[in-house]
Amino acid sequence: xxxxxxxxxxxxxxxxxxxxxxxxxxxxxxxxxxxxxxxxxxxxxxxxxxxxxxxxxxxxxxxxxxxxxxxxxxxxxxxxxxxxxxxxxxxxxxxxxxxxxxxxxxxxxxxxxxxxxxxxxxxxxxxxxxxxxxxxxxxxxxxxxxxxxxxxxxxxxxxxxxxxxxxxxxxxxxxxxxxxxxxxxxxxxxxxxxxxxxxxxxxxxxxxxxxxxxxxxxxxxxxxxxxxxxxxxxxxxxxxxxxxxxxxxxxxxxxxxxxxxxxxxxxxxxxxxxxxxxxxxxxxxxxxxxxxxxxxxxxx
Amino acid sequence: xxxxxxxxxxxxxxxxxxxxxxxxxxxxxxxxxxxxxxxxxxxxxxxxxxxxxxxxxxxxxxxxxxxxxxxxxxxxxxxxxxxxxxxxxxxxxxxxxxxxxxxxxxxxxxxxxxxxxxxxxxxxxxxxxxxxxxxxxxxxxxxxxxxxxxxxxxxxxxxxxxxxxxxxxxxxxxxxxxxxxxxxxxxxxxxxxxxxxxxxxxxxxxxxxxxxxxxxxxxxxxxxxxxxxxxxxxxxxxxxxxxxxxxxxxxxxxxxxxxxxxxxxxxxxxxxxxxxxxxxxxxxxxxxxxxxxxxxxxxxxxxx
Ligand SMILES: Nc1ncnc2c1ncn2[C@@H]1O[C@H](COP(=O)(O)OP(=O)(O)OP(=O)(O)O)[C@@H](O)[C@H]1O
Ligand SMILES: [Mg+2]
Numbered sequence: 001x002x003x004x005x006x007x008x009x010x011x012x013x014x015x016x017x018x019x020x021x022x023x024x025x026x027x028x029x030x031x032x033x034x035x036x037x038x039x040x041x042x043x044x045x046x047x048x049x050x051x052x053x054x055x056x057x058x059x060x061x062x063x064x065x066x067x068x069x070x071x072x073x074x075x076x077x078x079x080x081x082x083x084x085x086x087x088x089x090x091x092x093x094x095x096x097x098x099x100x101x102x103x104x105x106x107x108x109x110x111x112x113x114x115x116x117x118x119x120x121x122x123x124x125x126x127x128x129x130x131x132x133x134x135x136x137x138x139x140x141x142x143x144x145x146x147x148x149x150x151x152x153x154x155x156x157x158x159x160x161x162x163x164x165x166x167x168x169x170x171x172x173x174x175x176x177x178x179x180x181x182x183x184x185x186x187x188x189x190x191x192x193x194x195x196x197x198x199x200x201x202x203x204x205x206x207x208x209x210x211x212x213x214x215x216x217x218x219x220x221x222x223x224x225x226x227x228x229x230x231x232x233x234x235x236x237x238x239x240x241x242x243x244x245x246x247x248x249x250x251x252x253x254x255x256x257x258x259x260x261x262x263x264x265x266x267x268x269x270x271x272x273x274x275x276x277x278x279x280x281x282x283x284x285x286x287x288x289x290x291x292x293x294x295x296x297x298x299x300x
Numbered sequence: 301x302x303x304x305x306x307x308x309x310x311x312x313x314x315x316x317x318x319x320x321x322x323x324x325x326x327x328x329x330x331x332x333x334x335x336x337x338x339x340x341x342x343x344x345x346x347x348x349x350x351x352x353x354x355x356x357x358x359x360x361x362x363x364x365x366x367x368x369x370x371x372x373x374x375x376x377x378x379x380x381x382x383x384x385x386x387x388x389x390x391x392x393x394x395x396x397x398x399x400x401x402x403x404x405x406x407x408x409x410x411x412x413x414x415x416x417x418x419x420x421x422x423x424x425x426x427x428x429x430x431x432x433x434x435x436x437x438x439x440x441x442x443x444x445x446x447x448x449x450x451x452x453x454x455x456x457x458x459x460x461x462x463x464x465x466x467x468x469x470x471x472x473x474x475x476x477x478x479x480x481x482x483x484x485x486x487x488x489x490x491x492x493x494x495x496x497x498x499x500x501x502x503x504x505x506x507x508x509x510x511x512x513x514x515x516x517x518x519x520x521x522x523x524x525x526x527x528x529x530x531x532x533x534x535x536x537x538x539x540x541x542x543x544x545x546x547x548x549x550x551x552x553x554x555x556x557x558x559x560x561x562x563x564x565x566x567x568x569x570x571x572x573x574x575x576x577x578x579x580x581x582x583x584x585x586x587x588x589x590x591x592x593x594x595x596x597x598x599x600x601x602x603x604x
Contacts, residue, residue, distance in 0.1 A: 006400035010389070017388040093384035097445070100348045100378040101401040102370060292350050293369050 007103065007111030012118060021119075025126050028073065032066060032130045039065075040133065059137045064239055066131060067148060071235050074120055074156050075188060079180035081119055082163025085112035086290065087176040105290035109283055113164050117156045124152055144242045151238045154272045155231050159184055161279035161286075168286040191230050195223055224260065228271040229278065237267035301326040301453065301484045302347065307356035309342055309508075316342040318508035319356070324486060324501070329479040331499035331516070332488040333595070335603055339508040340488040341381055344457050347486070348378040360453065374402060377446030381457040385430040385438055391417070392426040394441065395448060402449040409448075416444040419474065436463040443471065447478075454478065456487040460494065472498045492595040496520065502595065504602055511602045516595075523593025529571065531578075532559045532587045540583035547574060564590070 015021050039062045086108070089095040098108060134140050163180040170176040227233045263270060288294050302324040309317040317339045324330045332340050345351040347358055349369045358365045360372055385394065392413060399409035417423045420440050425433070433441065443459055454475075460468045476498055479485055489495050495502065496516055503513035544550055549566040564571060575588050 006397060009400070010386070010393075010397045013393065014386060014388040092386070093380075093382055094386060096345075096350055096380050097378075097383055097398075097442075098401070099350055100373060100376070100380075101398060102374045102403065102449075103401040104370070293352050293366055295352070 005107055005111040005114065007098070007108050008114045008118075011111065011115030015115065015119060021122075024077075025123065028123055029127055029130060032069060032127050035065065035069070036062065036130050036133045059134055060140070063131075063134045063140050063242075066127075066134070067235075067239060070124060070127070070148075070152060071155070071231075073123060074152055075159065075184060075231070077123075078116060078120060078156050078159045079163045079184045080177060081116040082113065082160040083167050083176040083180040084173045085116060085164055086167040086286075087170055087173045088167075090171060091173055099290075099292060104287075106283075106287035108290060109164055109168070109287045112167075113157065113160050113283065116160050116163070117153060120156045121149075121153065124149060140242065147242070148238060151234065151268070151272065154276055155234070157279045158231065158275035159187075161282040162187075165282045165286045168289045187229060188231055191226060192232070195226065198223065225263075228263075228267075228274045230271075231275070234268060234271040234275070237271065241268060301328070301361060302486070303359040304343070304347075305357050305359075307343065307346065307358065308354045309339075309346065309351070310354055316508055317346075317353070317356075320505065320508055320510055322503055322505075322510050322513060324484065324503075326484055327479060327482055328501045329475060329485045329499045330487070331495035331502040331595075332486055332505070333490070333492060333495065333502065333599060334488075334505040334511075338506045340505065341457055342508075343505075344378070344455050344486065344488065345380075348376055348455050349373055350378075374449060375452045377449065377451035377454045379439075379442050379446045379454075379456045379459045381461075383438075383442055385433070385441075387429075387431050389430050390426065391422065391428050391430055391433075391441060394430045395445060398445050399448045404449070412448055412450070416447055419447075420444050421470065436467055439463055440467055440471070443474075452483060454483055454485045454487075456485065458488055458490070460489060460491065468494065492599055496595040504599060506603045519598065520593040520595070523598060524590060526563075527591040527593060528554075528561045528563045529588065529590050530559060530561045531585060534558075534584040534586055535582070536560070536584075537582045540578045540581040543577055543581050544574075550574075 043059070043062075086095065089098060099105070131145070159180075162183045163176070166176040166179040166183070167173075170179060302322075304320055304322040304324075307317050307320040309315075320339065320343060332343070334340050342351065346353050347360070347365065349365050349372065352366065360375075363372060365372055386397075389397070395413040395416065396409050399412060404412070413426075414423075417426055420443065422437075422440060422444065425437065430438070430441065439459060439462060443456070446454060446456070456475075460471055463471065472494065475485055475487065479500070487495070487499070499516050501514065502516050502519065504511045544553060544560070544562070549564055549570060550562050553560055553562040564574075566574075571588075571590075575585070579585060
């Protein structure tokens, strides 16, 4: 126990005592459970009565939708939790006390990030019983689940590192929160939209018109590499390997050939590694910025 | 112990420190005074490694704070002027948390926590939530916290503001005891009476520069000697006045209603002889004393 990051340990203790944590756990699991029951009802009771046939592939839909919920939860919760991490200490005037001790800025940053991610893992793990519905029927293995958990953790680290970065840079929690949600939205939603828009414009310039068939062409060329930093595409690539859903995106990226073919096969791993790299760089910068004695590149 | 050399710090356009040079010896209880905005908090933050000076250097035991920050932070206890506490944390856990930041083991931590809470009479609060404590209690807790790593140097920024008289006395006694045990203490305060009672040395700064520093006893003595004697009387006949005026060591007698004051350059024995002379001449004197030197007076003199 002694070598556990002390900042992390304290955060966990506080989180465990907050009513908010309990409420969040309850609401989240209730949502998941209701949804699971609904699908069960639709699959076995209604479908069984109407057509005398149970469509077992429905369970994959159930798994996919539950994964989406979990993924969405990470995108929604992590920016808020991490944005408050350091800026919150600054606002509460506990940061100077922390920095006056022997603990290093890097330890503070890592402890904070780990605490935020633990929150997500707690939610994910607490929902395991509900997810077990999926296992009761089969189609998804434990290995798949472990894979998915790793994906969720990496996504949380990736999104969280932006939150921590803004938390270190901004004086106020509100500003940091706005910044980290904005970044999340840019990465998750605006980036693909922008790439699509560029694609559209290009097609339009070439052939003078554009149509919805262009939509299915997806993003081409080197630009598609930017999608490595887009969590939803990573999500799709992970789920595709497991539930067979979302193949289109991967296929159209793969159709570019060469490196892209390789990428479309291993998109999940490559994109997670890329995102981890970004996170590591951001954590490094954050730790540097948090160090009051670091030389700042200010005008002399 | 601490050598501050030509320290400069500018916030935007506001100069906070303009070449502060100061020295604090080992085992000194050093009072740091100055008007609001003089640069005390800034100096203390730089010593505690929470702020980078624009130029100049601070050596603690010959080591620069910017270079050996991590090691030195383990030897400094810092109490900031304003600070907050965490929610959902008990006093005991609060202490344990800060101990763990110094890499102390569980057993060591528990022992130290118990010792410190006992020292500050806070043992019965150990199960209280820190955010439910009153301001003065939090300040006491913060002093205990600053001692958790058994630092050689304590840097306290107005630790007693907001404390009730009983706590202030406890704190004063604690600091004197710690100083006697060999710790060096740097304390800033606006309560000069209190500082003059406990400090061994004092430094006055204003506008980011040191105005004066020295041993408190010596400074006070010097001041006392230059202070005039005040004599309050019920009856002061002409004979007594004539005696006083003709005395070689008495000059410039200021006469007020029922009291006189005059600078007196003689020793205590000579003052006693003068007093019995005046009584013999028929004066009825209710009090006869020399005003004690006070830091407050000194402060007002040097900072204007
Ligand atoms: N964060 C800051 N940003 C801008 N200016 C600051 C900042 N902190 C201090 N200053 C300025 O630096 C100068 C010195 O401030 P400092 O807090 O060191 O004074 P002080 O001696 O502690 O005063 P007090 O007795 O009121 O606590 C002041 O002029 C103040 O306005
Ligand atoms: Mg101050």
